[in-house]
Amino acid sequence: MKDIFKALNDDTRREILELLKKEDLTAGEIAENFSISKPSISHHLDILQRADLISGEKKGQFIHYSINTTILNDVFTWLLTLKK
Amino acid sequence: MKDIFKALNDDTRREILELLKKEDLTAGEIAENFSISKPSISHHLDILQRADLISGEKKGQFIHYSINTTILNDVFTWLLTLKK
DNA sequence: AAGTTATTTAGATATTTGCCTAAATAACTA
């Protein structure tokens, strides 16, 4: 839960999730959408992956990333407990 | 949205929300539940309040805090868009 | 008015975070 909230607490990472919602993308394609360096994007992808919000699969020299919405259920559940 | 995720990205603040879910509490009562200083708790309460996740009402020398779950709908909505 | 209690504000410090450039790794291509 800690990792998920950490991952979600960043504009760039939330945007990455929105991009991956539409379609799977490679690390490079994701980076093209931002004005920050590729290593920085790589770092954000790592944080999202640690939180299990995305997963990457290596295909040749590319890594294809896709969103994993299942883990969001944990967030929903936690938030719902607050709503009593 | 930014402020909400920031507010939720901290163990202490999430615990404060869980405490306030059960009942309204004063700043001092909230602080009793943690081993960190009162000024630190006061700071966390400020962040939660800025995110509109809680609200405080002064009653004499006490400030009674209560949770505001309405704002959580924004989070739900955002998370749902990710689920397609 | 003086003292006590509840809470916040201010200022300092250590840790974490996000970004960068440079270097490393891995896979493709000629």
Place this chain on the structure above:
DNA sequence: TAGTTATTTAGGCAAATATCTAAATAACTT
């Protein structure tokens, strides 16, 4: 095998964050 492309890892720096103690504010009590 040498060169190119895709991506990550490493190292460093500045800004943000969480914490603390001390001081300030506000309300109650005697």
